Amino acid sequence: MKQTVLIIGAGGVAQVVAHKCAQNNDILGDLHIASRTKAKCDAIVESVHAKGAMKQDGVFETHQVDATQSDQVADLIRKTGAEIVINVGTAFVNMHVLDGCLATGAAYIDTAIHEEPDKICETPPWYANYEWKKRDACAEKGVTAILGAGFDPGVVNAYARYAIDEFMDEVKSIDIVDVNAGSHGKYFATNFDPEINFREFTGVVYYWEDGKWKEKSMFETGREWDLPVVGKQTAYQSGHDEVHSLATNYPQADVRFWMGFGEHYINVFTVLKNIGLLSEHPVRLAEGQEVVPLKVVKACLPDPSSLAPNYTGKTCIGDLVKGTKNGSDVEAFVYNVADHKDAYEEVGSQGISYTAGVPPVAAAILIAQGDWDTKTMKNVEELDPKPFFTVLDRIGLPTRVQIGNDDRPWNA
Amino acid sequence: MKQTVLIIGAGGVAQVVAHKCAQNNDILGDLHIASRTKAKCDAIVESVHAKGAMKQDGVFETHQVDATQSDQVADLIRKTGAEIVINVGTAFVNMHVLDGCLATGAAYIDTAIHEEPDKICETPPWYANYEWKKRDACAEKGVTAILGAGFDPGVVNAYARYAIDEFMDEVKSIDIVDVNAGSHGKYFATNFDPEINFREFTGVVYYWEDGKWKEKSMFETGREWDLPVVGKQTAYQSGHDEVHSLATNYPQADVRFWMGFGEHYINVFTVLKNIGLLSEHPVRLAEGQEVVPLKVVKACLPDPSSLAPNYTGKTCIGDLVKGTKNGSDVEAFVYNVADHKDAYEEVGSQGISYTAGVPPVAAAILIAQGDWDTKTMKNVEELDPKPFFTVLDRIGLPTRVQIGNDDRPWNA
Known part of the structure; x- marks a missing residue:
């Protein structure tokens, strides 16, 4: 032990x-x-x-x-x-x-x-x-x-394993959906370190379909999901860590990740990205100083841990897993709903x-x-x-x- | 000489x-x-x-x-x-x-x-x-x-003086309108040094009315103008250098400045400003480096002089001056229209x-x-x-x- x-x-x-x-x-x-x-x-x-x-x-x-x-x-x-x-x-x-x-x-x-x-x-x-x-x-x-x-990654990987083991003979697809239906009351903030958060969305969206890696661009494919507790929410296909290990462990399944975004988030992200402010490559200022724009954006945004006291609403994160059992199609949604305010009261942090x-x-x-x-x-x-x-x-x-x-x- | x-x-x-x-x-x-x-x-x-x-x-x-x-x-x-x-x-x-x-x-x-x-x-x-x-x-x-x-400031100050001297006994108001109806084909760019350009719009909008300084916030007051050559354009009340000297030399007149902006410009500006990226006050990065966000935005945006080769369309800048002559209301719009492409062909610069x-x-x-x-x-x-x-x-x-x-x- x-x-x-x-x-x-x-x-x-x-x-x-x-x-x-x-x-x-x-x-x-x-x-x-x-x-x-x-x-x-x-x-x-x-x-x-x-x-x-x-x-x-x-x-x-x-x-x-x-x-x-x-x-x-x-x-x-x-x-x-x-x-x-x-x-x-x-x-x-x-x-x-x-x-x-x-x-x-x-x-x-x-x-x-x-x-x-x-x-x-x-x-x-x-x-x-x-x-x-x-x-x-x-x-x-x-x-x-x-x-x-x-x-x-983590709990959603276990959700996939559980749904497959428990309800299916064969898995066909794993769609992971991550929706934060909470509100932090700030003009704009990321829930994690902005450097990590934005980097997830500035590159190519990789996903696993038909036994091979495919590519999309961010916000190319959005879909409305009707989720427990948080209701109808639009989520967009994104790249995410767990797609890579799940695709290796379940190569027969399509593996996709969907992240919920509001229009305001997408607008701010699009402006910052198009201007080049989400770049991790240094730019040289007129005065000669070399600076990574993304680090400046990070310094300007609220510290994610500062959002907690006023965060309200809930998150819903789960896996929609589809497959077959005894020759029939089956699907299960394995999920958790967490509450921002409850989290803050218990441990002083927001729900994310x-x-x-x-x-x-x-x-x-x-x-x-x-x-x-x-x-x-x-x-x-x-x-x-x-x-x-x-x-x-x-x-x-x-x-x-x-x-x-x-x-x-x-x-x- | x-x-x-x-x-x-x-x-x-x-x-x-x-x-x-x-x-x-x-x-x-x-x-x-x-x-x-x-x-x-x-x-x-x-x-x-x-x-x-x-x-x-x-x-x-x-x-x-x-x-x-x-x-x-x-x-x-x-x-x-x-x-x-x-x-x-x-x-x-x-x-x-x-x-x-x-x-x-x-x-x-x-x-x-x-x-x-x-x-x-x-x-x-x-x-x-x-x-x-x-x-x-x-x-x-x-x-x-x-x-x-x-x-x-400059030519528009002379326009005001000319309109008053030529057409009026008494001046009541000077409204300066600056509309760039050109297109540079970039996602976003400023026509001048971004440091100067944005600083014009990040502070309070000062204007002179009823013999005293008044204040508004940027984009608080917009108005559609029907201008020669460039047609109907929305311009917003902004602060500008010449309001200050004209208000001193013509204290009896209301003096306002109007700058034309498209919705896209306003959206980008609003995002950058609200996040704090237009600030001239240094922020400290996680790594300890001190950086002025506005200088980073400047480094990311296209050099204004690089816009010239692909700039098309026209500018219209003028003064709507109102007053009285022999007891009757009179108004004159004194203006210039310039062409971006003509400017580039002549001197290698855009129209602004x-x-x-x-x-x-x-x-x-x-x-x-x-x-x-x-x-x-x-x-x-x-x-x-x-x-x-x-x-x-x-x-x-x-x-x-x-x-x-x-x-x-x-x-x-």
């Missing part, structure tokens, strides 16, 4: 991870959190204590680390004695944190694909560009690495951070309990979804299933 | 000024052009020779200067022997170039109000903040300084640069001829407009007058 958790990162998602780890420190043991700016970690741990979130008395220490330096990460793992690392720092640090885990034997959990700061929307399958190259190293050293264990931050803690609990302590590298759909759902039900993200007119908890 | 001209600046307007000076070097004598980047000056003089624009054989030399340093400007005036300086550099250098002229006795011409880089849309009357404080110094030293001698660059050369010719060699500081409406119109007719910006159904050249 592994214990002692080190959280890397101190943004909105890290805030959720910290609170949820604290609420489960009877299972997870001592807790540590580290980021480039220690003061941000201090603020998070203060908020944990302010909410009385620690289930039992225990350690919750803060540290400074440059997570782009794997030896600094390894040193911190040794110093803290962490056996589980939850990496919710920027996607630019993933491979460096993973290397730190490989050097020390600690289990690794992340929530997004590694990105190199100077590249954007590399060609699929993205996991093969970086993470999967370390699969053999993980197996050799017996290091547990759970990739993409947020909501999407909540849905991203709760699942990696569920994964950490499953590693601690042994259910998911794989001693090798796995994507979430390669693991048994049922213990995951059981923990998620308990810690705040219950799974529901809609089949025809029947809508019920997954295990009802 | 003053001769030998030094042009400060090397942007799109300076290009027009250089060509027009060359076409009139029989009157203006030796020509010099200087900017921070000498290579830009070299390119302009090359284009002058490529067009065969020099009316007679003569000097056209290029120089490097930091025009924010008045002693460098003074040294260059002495070195070149310039008796007339046409300042079409950024508005940030105005006072420094004027100081260079005061130190040497050279005549000074500019086309916009001085701005300090760290201030924006100061309270009116702007001229009183900087330029007019040097009026006594100009008079003492007998230095000719013609302020705001572009199109607007053309309308801004031709008038200061007309002013230089009037100083050289003695008509406007005032030996003190003047705004354009304080000078006789007729010789100005006569030169403008000859060098490319003919003045027309519309009264009721009658539409004719000003001197017909």
